[in-house]
Amino acid sequence: MTLRIATFATAAILGLAVAQPASAQTLREITTRGQLVCGVSQGLAGFSNPDAQGRWTGLDVDVCRAIAAAIFDDPTKVRFVPLSSANRFTALQSREVDLLARNSTWTLSRDTQLGLDFTGINYYDGQAFMARRSLRLSSALELGGASVCIQTGTTTELNAADFFRANNLRFEPVVFATADETIKAYDSGRCDVFTTDASGLYAERLKLSAPNDHMVLPEIISKEPLGPVVRHGDNQFADLVRWVHFAMVTAEEIGVTQANVAAKAAEMRNAEVRRRNPDLARFVGADGTFGEMLGVTNDWAVRIIRHVGNYGESFERNVGERTPLGIRRGLNNLWTKGGLQYSPPIR
């Protein structure tokens, strides 16, 4: 068709990137390209946000860096593409990005209807309400007649409407395009309550003039399991993304950290040590060919931990209690410590 040629020619003349037609396996594409292309948010503190030098940091960003480390042994071989909530899934479908690590909620309809697969959960979240202490609220059920500041265009808006309708309460929604505008309006008293995912509440609290005058209400009104998303049908790449996260969780379980991973890997050269620590031996690639099964080298897990750290380290570095966000592990602690993060065995 001539128009196709014309379109292609226009794009070629302008020399701008044109997505290639669907064909090759994602992992092979990434290796030939020499770079992972990762879709991230347009800025969500602690999860994916650019710092003052334009470098991306955050919990979701670490997922991308870990995959790049596993493939290339170099966490900088990632190109980050900021995506809005409206165009994130289209970007993945049209092969603009290899995967999404963009605080996307795993739901049945998204998993089945969009031609996408969620590979796991790297953060357990839920929608919550923040209100002023001076209102002396003890539950979200007392919010009848309140004004609620919400960010538009996400499941947040619908969750809030569902919650109030299910509990037969009236409310006044005040919706904004960005989280920043929403929190500003709440801070200036336009609303009684501010609602978003609990992780977001921690990030936005930093922008309040008096953070201690505000409290988070106990109700979590929705389940928001957030995780990386890949295209449906490329199971090899989906497996890799899934197990990169599991490797980070396993490392925390068996006590492998960024600091000690090199030493532990070196110890495994000794057959006796190997015999006494079978889990660790398999993890560092001294026993079995688990890396090759995933399509990368056998020291894949060592590379991840060396460059990015284990899940706990990544969490503490980006959103943990010593960061300005100060989020407690809670549901995201290891299953052995009362949380939900659990890795199937690497064997």
Next chain:
Amino acid sequence: MTLVDQAARVGQAPPKVAFLNNPKVRGIFWQALLLVFVVFIVWGAASNAYENLRAQNIASGFGFLDNQANFALSQSLIPYTETNSYGRAFIVGLLNTLLVAIIGIAAASVIGFFVGLARLAKNVLVRQLATWYVEFIRNVPLVLQLVFWYTAVLQPLPNPRDSIALFGGEVFLNNRGVVMPKPIFADAAIWLVAAFAAALVIGFIVKRWSAQRQAATGQTFPVGWTTLGLLIALPTIAFYALGQPISFEHPQLGRFNLSGGLRIIPEFVALLLGLVLYTAAFIGEIVRAGIQAVHRGQTEAASALGLRSGHTTRFVVIPQALRVIIPPLTSQFLNLTKNSTLAVAIGYPDLFLVTNTINNQTGQAIETVGMIMATYLFLSLLTSGFMNWYNQRVALVER
């Protein structure tokens, strides 16, 4: 011989030119080429869109408008809840846009007129202030100004419990907006509208009579005051004669908000402020240019005829300035309407914000974008049409 030839040619067709050089043929050729090109582009885009939609399993059509919207809106001129349809949400958004556009256009014209006068004022402080106002407003993106006004409106206002009471506790001012008693109309209230219409008609008749009398005898009659009196008196008489068919619902302080009553939300006020002050700066420049375009001799001639300064402005300067002012003014009115889409930045539920939400939830991109573009195009054409008609009325009738 040549003379005869020339004489014979008068009234005949011009000399024959080669077929390819014939301007008519060339014109038809280029136009046909353009037509084919445009049709090709449109057909190509349409067929691609059809294929893409089929490939992505997106159902096209406007059926989704009947589905339940599930989202709530903070301001609606007609009754609306989240159980209403997407179609109704769209209408709510449209009415919100119209509300801000109509009030905005009226206010921007008035303020812009005064800004124009202030730019020409003799008082240096006034003139400089107006100049800097115009410079600053015109050179900063509107979206930043809207954010500023939103903060400026919200910051000084108290929370609902400490509302500022105005007009003897009838109207409340707080950071949720202005809350006032809401009129509830009984059936008989229709007669009040009739009384108002009657007053308007009588005022019009008086005006015609007065104009005729002035033409005949030179005596003037205070038409404005008479009409104003009628407009107040007739509905008031009707109101009491009908046994007060309007009652008021007073706002009640609840746990969080004042419930009931009629509320003007702060987003609306901020959007209106931002749009009006932005557009007024542009209108001010148009008015200034229009007034400067009226020749000085006109004013001098008017005073030579003994017209008072007020009359000179009203009957000599303004009518002539209007002819220069109206065409660019139309563009400013259109700009104000179009700029109201930036309401999305401060959360005023205008047409664009509502349609954006509908699109996010239904994925019906073609339909929603088509609807929103068609609506703005229609509003623009309507405004231009009206302003062109008005322009023809004030235009100079030459020969």
Next chain:
Amino acid sequence: MSDVSVRTPAVAWVRTEQAPVLAAPSTLVGPIAWVRTNLLGSIPSTVLTLVCAWLLFLLIPPMWKFLVTSATYTGAERTACLPNPGMCYPYLADNFQFFMYGFYPVIERWRPNFALILGMIGVVGALWPDFRYRGQFALYFLLVFPIIAFVLLYGGALGLAVVPTDQWGGVIVTLVVAVTGIVFSLPLGIALALGRRSKLPVVKFFSITFIEFWRGVPLVTVLFMASVMLPLFVPQAYSPDKLLRALVAVALFASAYMAEVVRGGLQAIPKGQTEGAQALGMPYWQTTAFIILPQALKLVIPGIVNTFIGLFKDTSLVFIVGLVDFLKAVDMSLVNPVWATPWTRYSGYFFASLFYFLCCWGMSLYSRNMEERLATGHKR
């Protein structure tokens, strides 16, 4: 009587020298008089002066407080700015590079800088009044510079590494969108303006439809359309680049406004010019290109600059298609928890306002200057 030295004794005293010049009364000249005539000329004028003084009193002290007395000047992260409800200057200093270049790789940042210098040379040369090679510089800016700038920014030739457009950001994107808008909208606008005045009905119809359509819809919806609808209108395999989407939308939108500006210029050229050219036997295209357009375009330079100012301000809306322009970069820096305070947003937005104001104000000063020059040229 001819002897001037004769004194008449009957007159008691005659001044023979010039009296010392007294200063004019303070009610007529000097600061007091200036205040009296300019500020307190009449009762309404006095009232207006008081109102204006009150407005200034409302505006200036809080501004001063925000910008100077309550501001934070040094610090490395949010805790420095948190206690002071004013400008957070270290936040601006820390993020300045991000505002300018976005995600553009640090080691390649000399390329946009170099492109900017080349562009400035073109602009200054083309707009310098009475400069001999103005035309050449304008042609360079409109034809040669875009290609050089593209190669510099995108790379992929001359040994320059490729920097994909999604890594561009900040002021780079703002300038790219604005400059591309003007470079493409000018020829397109001229074509549309000629089409609108054409005698061929089909050409005229399409031109009017095109112009009125783009002028009738808000830019926000055009960009929205570019981001959600444009991908549907091209074959599925080719998803157009986000920057390309924004550039197409902005260029089409701006060309409609440009067409109206150029039309104004065309209408101002007397019919005699066309008739004269035709009498010399020049065909339509020659008449247009060598007689009409050079005169008409010179007349509408202020209009073109004004359109450009509008375009420059409107680039702040391209975030809708997912681009990180200057304003969006400021928005994104607000997310960074290192600097998150209640005042960060005001600091960022104040800086953004100042940036847009200085750029646009500079351009409008130039356009007004040109307007005055052109006006005197016509007065004779």
